[in-house]
Amino acid sequence: MATALAAAVSLPSSSKSSSLSSRTSIIFTERTSFNKNYLYSKNLSIGGNVVSIRAQVTTEAPAKVAKHSKKQEEGVVVNKFKPKNPYIGRVLLNTKITGDDAPGETWHMVFSTEGEVPYREGQSIGIIPDGVDKNDKPHKLRLYSIASSALGDFGDSKTVSLCVKRLIYTNDKGETIKGVCSNFLCDLKPGAEVKITGPIGKEMLLPKDPNATIVMLATGTGIAPFRSFLWKMFFEKHEDYKFNGLGWLFLGVPTSSSLLYKEEFEKMKEKAPENFRLDFAVSREQTNEKGEKMYIQTRMAQYAEELWELLKKDNTYVYMCGLKGMEKGIDDIMVSLAAKDGIDWIEYKRQLKKGEQWNVEVY
Numbered sequence: 140m141a142t143a144l145a146a147a148v149s150l151p152s153s154s155k156s157s158s159l160s161s162r163t164s165i166i167f168t169e170r171t172s173f174n175k176n177y178l179y180s181k182n183l184s185i186g187g188n189v190v191s192i193r194a195q196v197t198t199e200a201p202a203k204v205a206k207h208s209k210k211q212e213e214g215v216v217v218n219k220f221k222p223k224n225p226y227i228g229r230v231l232l233n234t235k236i237t238g239d240d241a242p243g244e245t246w247h248m249v250f251s252t253e254g255e256v257p258y259r260e261g262q263s264i265g266i267i268p269d270g271v272d273k274n275d276k277p278h279k280l281r282l283y284s285i286a287s288s289a290l291g292d293f294g295d296s297k298t299v300s301l302c303v304k305r306l307i308y309t310n311d312k313g314e315t316i317k318g319v320c321s322n323f324l325c326d327l328k329p330g331a332e333v334k335i336t337g338p339i340g341k342e343m344l345l346p347k348d349p350n351a352t353i354v355m356l357a358t359g360t361g362i363a364p365f366r367s368f369l370w371k372m373f374f375e376k377h378e379d380y381k382f383n384g385l386g387w388l389f390l391g392v393p394t395s396s397s398l399l400y401k402e403e404f405e406k407m408k409e410k411a412p413e414n415f416r417l418d419f420a421v422s423r424e425q426t427n428e429k430g431e432k433m434y435i436q437t438r439m440a441q442y443a444e445e446l447w448e449l450l451k452k453d454n455t456y457v458y459m460c461g462l463k464g465m466e467k468g469i470d471d472i473m474v475s476l477a478a479k480d481g482i483d484w485i486e487y488k489r490q491l492k493k494g495e496q497w498n499v500e501v502y
Contacts, residue, residue, distance in 0.1 A: 209456075209495045210344040216257045217339055222280055225267055225334035226256055230327045231298060238396030244305040245360060245399060246325045247286065250333055254297045259289050260367040261343030261458075264299060265336035268323035280336055281320040284343070284460060284500065286363035288370040299335070302363040302399065343458060343500055345371070351384045352455040354446070356469065358391040358435055361461025362399050364500070368458075373407040373415060382414065384454070391420040391435030391465070418442075435461075436468030447476040456496050463501040 220226040228250035237245045256264065265280035272278055287300035305325040306318025327333065343364050346353065353372075355365040365388060372382040392398055398419060408417050418438050419425075425433035427441065439446060449455045450473075459466060470484065477484035491497035 209346050209348070210341065211259065211347055212341060212344060215259050215262070215341060215344065217341070218337065220256065220336045222265070222267060222336055225265075225336050226252065228252055228256075228299070228333050228335050230329050230331045230333060232292075232329065233325070233327050235325075236302075236399055238394075240394070241396040242393050243307075243397075244325065245397070246303050246305065247300065248303065248324060248327065249287070249292050249298050249300045250335065252291075252297055252299050252335070256299055256335060256338060257289075257296075258285055258299060258338035260285075260345055260371055261364050262338040262340045264301075264338050266301075266320055266324060267334040267336065268320045269334075270319075270323075272319075278319055280334075282337075282339070284361075284363035285338070286366045288367050288375060290370075290375060294375070302360045302366070304360050340500075342498055343460070346454075346456050346495070348454055349380060349382050349384060350454065352449055352452065353384065353386050354449065354455065354457045355386065355388045356435060356439070356457065356459040356461070356465065357389065358461030358465050359397070360399070361459075361501075362390055364460055365458070366400055366403070369404065369407055369415075373411050385414055385416065387416040387418075389418050389420065389435050389438055391422065391438070391461070393421070393423045395421050395424055397421075434468060435465055436472055439469065440472050443472055443476055447473070450491070453494075453496075457491070457498065459499045459501065461501060466499060466501055 230248060231251055232247075232249040234247055235244055236247045237243070258264065261284075263282045263284050265282050267280045268278045270278060283301045283303060285299055286302040287298065290296050291298035292300050301324065303321050303324045306321040308316055310316050324333075345368055353368065355368065357365055369386060369388070371377070371380070372386055388404065390398065390404075398421070401419075404417055408415050420433045420435045420438035422432045422434050427433060427437050431437055450457070459469070470488075473488070474484045477487055488497055
């Protein structure tokens with residue numbers, strides 16, 4: 140905080156000559172901190188004379204520095220449609236994208252928006268399922284990461300896509316429980332109406348820098364925002380954006396029949412082998428050299444040194460989406476790597492987050 144200090148110095152009269160005038164005003168500025176204005180007074184001895192110093196201290200609040208985001212935030216729309224006034228879209232496509240022997244079903248669905256829900260890659264929308272809850276009140280919305288680029292799967296900016304896993308589990312009483320919204324969505328037929336809210340979120344937006352290194356860590360349906368990233372990066376042409384950096388995707392699933400959008404990603408790899416790296420971690424079918432199951436953090440550990448070197452660069456951005464437990468496994472890898480360089484990983488990660496280089500959306 141810049142502080143102005145005005146001081147009046149008074150000298151007593153003396154028969155002896157003095158190089159100082161009998162009253163001198165001094166104004167100077169120094170960097171110090173004060174909570175409020177106050178009057179400062181003190182007696183000093185100078186050359187045998189007692190000098191009285193009275194200083195009026197005034198403080199000025201520092202000018203706020205506008206934050207300049209590294210992400211593509213310009214023109215981003217948030218909460219155009221709210222629960223009380225949702226957008227009514229229609230189902231254009233709803234298809235299962237996991238194999239019949241996969242542990243659980245995952246569906247890819249496309250809804251019409253007629254361009255009325257202007258979202259960006261990395262944002263989410265809310266879905267309000269039809270019907271009422273046990274208290275006869277309308278169901279609350281559920282949030283889902285958008286799985287399509289801003290242009291949509293049909294390239295006309297008039298659709299939005301989701302990647303949804305049907306939730307079915309058995310509770311402690313042996314009862315079969317079905318997730319309200321996931322089952323509602325997975326059962327939708329083409330032509331059906333769906334209530335959409337949003338879009339929301341800025342955490343997972345792409346960086347502005349087209350030469351950036353973008354590391355994407357996903358488990359299961361956490362792949363959704365990265366499909367939107369990768370379509371923009373490798374399947375589309377934009378006058379204002381041409382990706383020339385490195386996109387590196389790690390996708391963790393239980394079985395090979397659970398790999399989502401595998402064919403799409405492999406086509407991207409063929410199209411841009413220098414700009415796209417692809418690594419799958421199939422936990423029930425793959426192991427590392429130690430015989431350990433191949434989870435996403437296990438696969439990453441095989442490239443640990445390389446990933447750590449990338450994380451030291453200002454133009455590397457990490458995005459994580461999926462099950463909450465994945466973050467701890469990744470932290471465990473990074474703690475030891477950072478320690479080799481005498482760096483506290485937790486503090487370093489905090490700085491990465493502050494600089495928008497470490498982005499997490501887990502559930």
